[in-house]
Amino acid sequence: MLKAILLSIVFPSVLAAQTGKLDIWWVDVEGGAATLIVTPTGESFLIDTGNPGERDAARIFDVATRQAGLRKIDALFTTHYHGDHVGGAPALSKLIPITKYYDHGDSVEPEGSGGKPWIAYKSVAAGNRSPVKPGQVIQLREVKLDVVSSAGKVLSKPINGGGPNPFCDGAIQKDIDKSENGQSAGLLLTYGKFKFFDIGDLTWDREMMLACPVNKVGAVTLLQATHHGFFNDASGAPALYNALKPVVVVVNNAPKKGLQPSAYELISKLPGVEGVWQLHEAVDSDKAHNTAEQKIANPGSEDQGHWVKATVAKDGSFTLTNSRNQFSETYQSR
Ligand SMILES: [Zn+2]
Known part of the structure; x- marks a missing residue:
């Protein structure tokens, strides 16, 4: 008993963070991205840091310390250098130590407003x-992270059981994107049967490179909808997402950013999809193009900051929770 108390004084952050489960939080950064992953052994891996200024850094810090019990962030993985993905990094690094920084290499938009956050x-x-x-593989203790895209390039051969993709027939291709979006570094996380896919704002042309003629990613369990819910159809190649067959999709949209009706149509009708969760209600859409109210963290247009969390057990079962109303639902990895 005394030993346990002493240990908890000496290693409080480690003890608090070791839940035996994999946790993923989607912090609400109002149409940016900030996805905090804490592994069963307490390693922390943050993908993107939201917008510049204090608000988003404070929200990430709050989840990291009060929800996850962290005293530091082991690694920050920045998908690309647009302000809604990397903007919070300077403020966050003043609030909590960040040990290591993964990124796609130098910005392709070093000049003008796009250059500031970089x-x-x-x-x-x-x-x-x-x-x-x-x-490249980033190996954590019980979790593997496969880099699927970076600096405009994608995997050269299939991983995770990928192969021929029947959804390539007649699939629409789009022009090569020359912005930072197309440079997005993306990941497939594997924890046993559970697979989580996050490719930042990767564009349609690169999604097609991942999907056709062979699906290089295989099937996934949980998809973070690319580009805040296929914003303006710049992302969202159906050939990729139909082949990924996610069980659950989390959309980090904003009230008026991402998840237009066409995106909701695609996401909600993917083969085998059982749940769609949204950080925000898409306020310009009707009820039929938003998920059920209890799975929306932030209804309406008000800036409220409620997050969504996934907790994944070793057997592959996982539970999504809405911090606004504590509504939760449990799913199985296939
Ligand atoms: Zn973005």
């Missing part, structure tokens, strides 16, 4: 940056 990121991450390549 320059700010470079200075906080200096000396601790580690650019990633497709095919």
